Amino acid sequence: MKIVIPGGTGQVGAILDRALTAQGHEVVVLTRSPRGARQVHWDGATLGDWARQIDGSDVVINLAGRSVSCRYTPENLDVMMRSRVDSARVVGEAIAKAVRPPRVWMQMSTATIYAHRFDAANDEDGGVLGGGEDGVPGYWSYSVRIARNWEAAQERAVTPHTRKVALRSALVLSPDRGGVFDVLSWLARLGLGGPVAGGRQYVSWIHDRDFVRAVCFLIDRDDLAGAVNLAAPGALPQREFMRALRSAWRMPVGLPATRSMAEVGAFVLRSDTELLLKSRRVAPGRLCAAGFTFDLPQWRDAVGDLALRRRRGGRPAR
Ligand SMILES: NC(=O)c1ccc[n+]([C@@H]2O[C@H](COP(=O)([O-])OP(=O)(O)OC[C@H]3O[C@@H](n4cnc5c(N)ncnc54)[C@H](OP(=O)(O)O)[C@@H]3O)[C@@H](O)[C@H]2O)c1
Numbered sequence: 001m002k003i004v005i006p007g008g009t010g011q012v013g014a015i016l017d018r019a020l021t022a023q024g025h026e027v028v029v030l031t032r033s034p035r036g037a038r039q040v041h042w043d044g045a046t047l048g049d050w051a052r053q054i055d056g057s058d059v060v061i062n063l064a065g066r067s068v069s070c071r072y073t074p075e076n077l078d079v080m081m082r083s084r085v086d087s088a089r090v091v092g093e094a095i096a097k098a099v100r101p102p103r104v105w106m107q108m109s110t111a112t113i114y115a116h117r118f119d120a121a122n123d124e125d126g127g128v129l130g131g132g133e134d135g136v137p138g139y140w141s142y143s144v145r146i147a148r149n150w151e152a153a154q155e156r157a158v159t160p161h162t163r164k165v166a167l168r169s170a171l172v173l174s175p176d177r178g179g180v181f182d183v184l185s186w187l188a189r190l191g192l193g194g195p196v197a198g199g200r201q202y203v204s205w206i207h208d209r210d211f212v213r214a215v216c217f218l219i220d221r222d223d224l225a226g227a228v229n230l231a232a233p234g235a236l237p238q239r240e241f242m243r244a245l246r247s248a249w250r251m252p253v254g255l256p257a258t259r260s261m262a263e264v265g266a267f268v269l270r271s272d273t274e275l276l277l278k279s280r281r282v283a284p285g286r287l288c289a290a291g292f293t294f295d296l297p298q299w300r301d302a303v304g305d306l307a308l309r310r311r312r313g314g315r316p317a318r
Contacts, residue, residue, distance in 0.1 A: 001025045001026070001057075001058035001059055001219075002025070002026045002028065002056065002057040002058050002059075003020055003025050003026070003027050003028070003057065003058065003059045003060075003061065004027075004028045004029075004030065004053050004054055004057045004059070004060045004061075004102070005017060005027060005028070005029050005030070005060075005061050005062075005063060006029075006030040006042065006044070006060070006061075006062045006063065006064050006087060006091055007030070007031070007044070007062060007063035007064025007065060007087065007108075008027075008029035008030070008031070008061070008063055009029060009031045009033075009039070010063065010067075011172070011174070011176065011178075011179045011180070012063050012108070012169075012172050012211075013029060013063050014176060014315075015172065015174050015176070015208045015211065015212060016061060016063075016212060016215065017029060018315075019212040020212075023216075028040055028053050028057075030042040030044075030050050030053065030064075032044060040053055044064050044083060044086060044087040044090070045082075045086040045087065045090055046090060047090060047093055047094060047097070050094075051093075051094035051097065051098070054091070054094045054095060054098055054101075054102065055094075055097075055098040055099055055100055055101070056098070056099075056100045057102045058102055058103055058104075059102055059103065059104050059105075059106070059219055060091060060095065060102050060104075060105045060106070061106040061108070061215065062087060062088060062091045062105070062106070062107050062108060063108045064083060064084070064087035065080065065083045065084040065087065065108070065150075066079045066080045066083040066084075068080060068112075068143070068272075068275070069269075069270075069271045069272075069275065070270060070271065070272070071266075071267075071270055071271070071272060072139055072142070072272045072274070077139075077142055077146075080146055081145075081146045081149065084146060084149070084150040084153075085146075085149050085150060085153045088107055088150055088153035088154050088157075089153045089156075089157070091105065091107070091157075092105075092153065092154060092156070092157025092158075092159060093157070095157065095159045095162050096157060096158055096159055101159060101161045101162045102162055103162065103163065103222075104162065104163045104164075104165065104218075104219055105154070105157075105159065105162050105163070105164050105165070106165045106166075106167055106215065106218065106219075107150070107151070107153075107154040107164065107165070107166050107167065108150075108167050108169065109147055109150055109151050109166040109167055109168045109169070109227065110143075110147050110150075110168060110169060111168050111169060111170040111204050111229065111230075111231055111280050111282040112130070112143050112144065112147055112278070112280065113129055113130065113144055113147035113148060113151070113168055114127050114128065114129060114130055114168075114280065114281075114282055115127075115128040115129060115130040115131075115132070115133050116130060116133050116136050116140065116201075116278045116279045116280075117133075117279055117281060118200060118201075118202065118279050118281065120281070121235060121281045121282060121283035122229075122281060122282050122283065123229060123282075123283040123284075123285025123286070124168070124226075124227050124228065124229055124285050124286050125285060126285075127229075127282075127283075127285075129144065129148070130143075130144040131144040131145065131148075136278070137274070139274075140274050140278060143274060147168075151166045151227065154166055163222065163224075163225050164225055164226070165218050165224065165225055165226065165227075165228055166226065166227045166228070167215070167218075167228060167230050168227050168228065168229045168230065168231075168282070169206065169211070169229075169230040169231070170204035170205050170206050170229075170230065170231035170232070170235070170280065170282055171203070171204065171205045171206070172205075172206055172208060172211045172230075173205050173206065173207055173208060173302070173306055174208035174306070175208075175306050175307075175309035175310035175312075175314040176314050176315050177314045177315065179314075181306050181310070182310065182314065184242075184245060185245065185249060185307065185310060188242065188245045188246050188249050188251055188254065189249050189251055191251060191253050191254065191255055192254070192255055192257075193242045193245055193246050193251065193254040194239075194242060194253075194254035194255045194256040194257060195238060195239035195242065195254075195256045195257070196238060196256075196257045196259075196262050196276050196277065197257070197258060197259040197262060197276075197277055198239070199237055199238040199239025199240075199242065199256075200237050200238070200239070200279070201237065201238050201276075201277055201278065201279035201280075202235045202236065202237055202238070202279045202280055202281035203235065203236060203237070203238050203241040203280065204231040204232075204235040204280045204281065204282040205231065205232060205235070205241075205299065205302070206230050206231050206232050207232065207294075207295070207296040207302040207305070207306070209295055209296065210232065210294050210295055210296055211230060213292075213295065214228075214230050214284075214287060214292060215230075217287070217290075217292050221290060223290075224286065224290055227286075228286045228287060229282050229283065229284050229285060229286065229287065230284065230287070231282040231283065231284050232284070232294055232296065232297050232298070232299070232302065233283060233284060233288070233294065233297045233298075234297050234298040234299050234302075235280070235281050235282060235283070236299055238276075240299075241299060242254055244299050244300050244303050245303055245307075248303045248304055248306075248307035249307060259273070259277070262276050262277065
């Protein structure tokens with residue numbers, strides 16, 4: 001197949017590019033800074049020559065969006081929103097104009113769309129969308145709004161010959177250098193991987209191998225459209241998540257951090273505490289109902305595999 005990945009130069013793009021190329025597919029990445037023959041320039045907002053890559057392709061997987069690991073200043077929030085909504089809109093325009101449109105358009109979304117909750121997991125049918133929770137900082141609702149507008153941009157596109165899937169993905173964990181797992185491992189190995197603000201908040205995650213398998217499953221399954229959760233069934237509280245990570249690195253201690261210590265840490269790392277404190281409890285309802293089985297459904301096994309591969313080197317995340 002010819003698979004076009006707008007925004008495919010980042011962490012998730014590297015995982016997909018590597019795996020899909022190894023499977024023998026032709027992968028083309030759309031980026032604002034092309035390097036090499038398989039990367040094509042686009043600006044993520046307006047139609048251009050790049051749209052010819054989409055015409056005649058089989059699959060489009062749009063990952064573009066400004067990184068969310070930043071301080072949530074009004075400027076950054078605005079770019080986070082626009083880079084997602086504009087890129088989804090313009091990908092939809094390119095597909096609508098294509099003489100030979102792709103069979104499927106996967107649009108990245110996020111598990112952050114769901115409410116901050118502890119009591120039960122959010123699946124696609126019974127799950128609660130976020131934005132109206134009590135007792136959480138008001139600005140958290142902005143991330144939910146980004147996710148909703150992102151999905152709405154895909155829904156609005158008129159692409160009658162192209163199936164649309166929104167990937168509500170949890171943290172995608174791979175051993176690549178500079179990726180999320182690498183950063184968490186580094187903290188754990190420094191003895192800083194303890195519970196944050198009590199550690200009750202759930203962490204949803206998906207192992208890189210299962211992420212690729214789920215994307216391939218969704219490419220093949222013509223009966224599946226709309227929002228699909230990409231998260232292992234084994235979401236768990238942050239304190240247990242970090243305990244297993246420490247144990248994979250044989251680190252006996254993990255200093256706990258209070259909410260205000262997390263604020264200082266996030267400030268130093270130029271990030272935001274929402275990424276640490278929001279309880280993301282997500283279940284892969286539609287994938288499981290469709291018969292998908294996870295190779296690594298539980299964190300203890302997944303973290304063992306990731307740490308082993310990381311010890312063997314890991315590749316750069318981007
Ligand atoms: N990583 C995860 O665990 C995870 C989980 C759930 C959802 N997601 C979402 O999945 C997508 C990919 O994740 P990732 O970790 O691979 O992100 P990433 O490493 O930050 O890469 C995102 C890509 O988006 C492009 N981009 C950045 N700012 C842009 C802008 N203003 N306009 C157009 N394109 C822009 C960049 O490509 P160029 O600079 O080459 O143009 C970059 O390679 C993101 O939208 C992210 O929010 C990620």
